[in-house]
Amino acid sequence: MSFLLAELDGQLARLVTYFGAPQSAVAAQLIQRAGYSSNLAGRVRKACLAAMLRKKSDEARRLRLQGIDTVARNLDLLSRLGRRAVDQAEKTRKIKLLRADTYVAPLTLVRKTVACIQEALDGQDSRLAVRIGQARGEIDTFHDRLFRTYTRDMAETKHTEDLAYALLALNEVSRMGEALEAISEALLSINIGQTVQFERYFTLRSVLAGVAGDEDDEISLKPLAETRSGSAISSVEMRDRKGRSVAAVFKDGDKRKVKEERVGVKSWNSVYPGLAPEILSYEKNGQSAALLIEHLDGETFEDIVLGGSDAALATAQKALHKTVRDIWRTTLTDEPAQMAAMEQLAKRMKDVIRLHPRLVPGAQTINGVLLPGLPALIDRAQAREAALPAPFSVYIHGDFNLDNVIYDPVAAKIRFIDLHRSRYMDYVQDVSVFMVSNYRLQVLDAATRARIAGVAVAMHEMAEKFARRQKDGTYHYRLALGLARSFASSTRFVVDADHARRMLLRARYILETALAVPEGREARFKLPVKDLFHD
Structure with a gap:
């Protein structure tokens, strides 16, 4: 993994250099490195698989190995996206239309973000993992702005083929944000003990805010169920503001379904008190929502x-x-x-x-x-x-x-x-x-x-x-x-x-x-x- 990250850093450095001043020689150097990152990523993934097969792993170890596998796969994807972006850029004949220098800032961000991965992985640092995922937002903003520029230019020039290649290059760079978010999700999943989507982590933090103690405390999640409607249900272990251990159930998913659950719990507590669990917290965000519910003892x-x-x-x-x-x-x-x-x-x-x-x-x-x-x-x-x-x-x-x-x-x-x-x-x-x-x-x-x-x-x-x-x-x-x-x-x-x-x-x-x-x-x-x- 260390060699893979070092190799990718070198490739991203060349990528920044290329877009700073496009030269075919730099593009060729970058494309020639394809086998290096692919082989290193393959070795990491092979080692993860071997470790899972070699002995019976507990859930935490299995999740960590799966997370590392996901990180390696997406690091290799970043490498391929960079090469494809250069390949499309090289096809543009009127290089001025590419506006290559605008790519330097987002690609520099990608490089700096990748440099944080080893620290986030070794230290199980959730805040750093979140920062890695947040890079996608900045890359998406860059994409939207340059996409509007390219489409405007298409209406004002006859060089539409060059702009089409430029749009393809932009798409490859835009997908780097998706890869970074996937790496962030893998790191967060390792830390909290359950596969978690990037937005779900924020929903979880938000719904715990009124119950948990120190927001810097790590959260422990364990999967309980996946409903047929797409909601995920997990047990949560945390400490409240008095330092006491608290067990609860975290349920999130479609806002309508979660809202119906909340209404149902409240109705039971008025119609037949003591039968339904107590609602500890409720949060909604766009079309999704989340509940933190009392953990019930028993089977x-x-x-x-x-x-x-x-x-x-x-x-x-x-x-x-x-x-x-x-x-x-x-x-x-x-x-x-x-x-x-x-x-x-x-x-x-x-x-x-x-x-x-x-x-x-x-x-x-x-x-x-x-x-x-x-x-x-x-x-x-x-x-x-x-x-x-x-x-x-x-x-x-x-x-x-x-x-x-x-x-x-x-x-x-x-x-x-x-x-x-x-x-x-x-x-x-x-x-x-x-x-x-x-x-x-x-x-x-x-x-x-x-x-x-x-x-x-x-x-x-x-x-x-x-x-x-x-x-x-x-x-x-x-x-x-x-x-x-x-x-x-x-x-x-x-x-x-x-x-x-x-x-x-x-x-x-x-x-x-x-x-x-x-x-x-x-x-x-x-x-x-x-x-x-x-x-």
């Missing part, structure tokens, strides 16, 4: 189902059922609710078909009997569902998957996370989502599958008792539509074709069975839930 329900003892699972289930029943009783209103499960499924079928086109055939004829395609069944079920609203509303989670429920065995308490879809709605929405989030777990051994089925069925049995007490006559029919929706739509997250086929066949069976019930007789319908969840 996700998914971890308990897959790895906990039978006793631990039984205790957690008892706590969950008790909490859910209490929420339903506490928040129940007389306002009817329309789950619209079939409408949701219809919107998601394109994604299902895109991933599993062979598992969702259209209408078929077997021995003269017409079998409608799944989309046709969904359309028919949607019309039936519209006439069967839930007789009351309760406040629901809205995305009641196993990994959004946390149980703390010490406090014997259930907590909810990922609350951006919470609202007053048919409780069957949560019941069906929870049940299928069990089934779609891609674990194949018989004992674990039986355990998963038991958790799903137990949730149904608890909800069924609640429905009887509330005289909810169409619970079973609405549950069938909710399960059909969740079985089918969940396959867009299941790559295993066999598992996806089982889920889609269950969705089809449920819809065919529900549609066979005469209109007006829905209250007499019952689904064989145990059979559906046992493979």
Whole structure:
């Protein structure tokens, strides 16, 4: 790495010299150095790969090696961009139109910035790493200014070919800013313990400002999850203003999604205090936003189902059922609710078909009997569902998957996370989502599958008792539509074709069975839930 940085410094010095006074001899010297930087970068990357394969690395070591690999790759890119910029500049015949001397300042900045990389890497200096990334802003400003000049010149001269080559040279220099930002991100990722984008680092610093102590303290991040909507969730370790160790959860992403999460948390804390985590800080920046949320002790329900003892699972289930029943009783209103499960499924079928086109055939004829395609069944079920609203509303989670429920065995308490879809709605929405989030777990051994089925069925049995007490006559029919929706739509997250086929066949069976019930007789319908969840 030291040799690579030294070699690149020499190449950048020649690059500055060339644009200060363009000469073909200097350009040739620069182009002849191509193999040097490429070979050195290759040796660094090869060493990083060998170090990762040689012995089992902890996460910090693996991330550092990946970061060094990224730095080497982008240093080599800087070298290639410089050569390409000179190559395009050499093609201009009327050299005055290139305005070569204007390149000296940004290229000098690139050289000075590259000179900081070794110090930032060795000292794990985040402030210096940030300065490296900030060079992109100055290079972008240079690009925009010179781009306007070139395009203006194009309207005033016949030498458009020369200006076209000049624009290509400008583009290569502009991309140097992107390479420096990528190096900055790699250095910051090494320092905080998780892959991080340049802007995300500032968002993190901003959202921590009201909670953390000394802003010079290093932050430790550990990845927790990547949501399907693109948000990233990480655990954060820091010290508050009193020097105490603080653990929190940092979530950032699209502003609308993060704002919905914030609203959901606040709503739960007013509707059912103590269930949702506390919001420590919130920041928005353009189209993105970030939350710092209280860290919750305990395990996700998914971890308990897959790895906990039978006793631990039984205790957690008892706590969950008790909490859910209490929420339903506490928040129940007389306002009817329309789950619209079939409408949701219809919107998601394109994604299902895109991933599993062979598992969702259209209408078929077997021995003269017409079998409608799944989309046709969904359309028919949607019309039936519209006439069967839930007789009351309760406040629901809205995305009641196993990994959004946390149980703390010490406090014997259930907590909810990922609350951006919470609202007053048919409780069957949560019941069906929870049940299928069990089934779609891609674990194949018989004992674990039986355990998963038991958790799903137990949730149904608890909800069924609640429905009887509330005289909810169409619970079973609405549950069938909710399960059909969740079985089918969940396959867009299941790559295993066999598992996806089982889920889609269950969705089809449920819809065919529900549609066979005469209109007006829905209250007499019952689904064989145990059979559906046992493979």
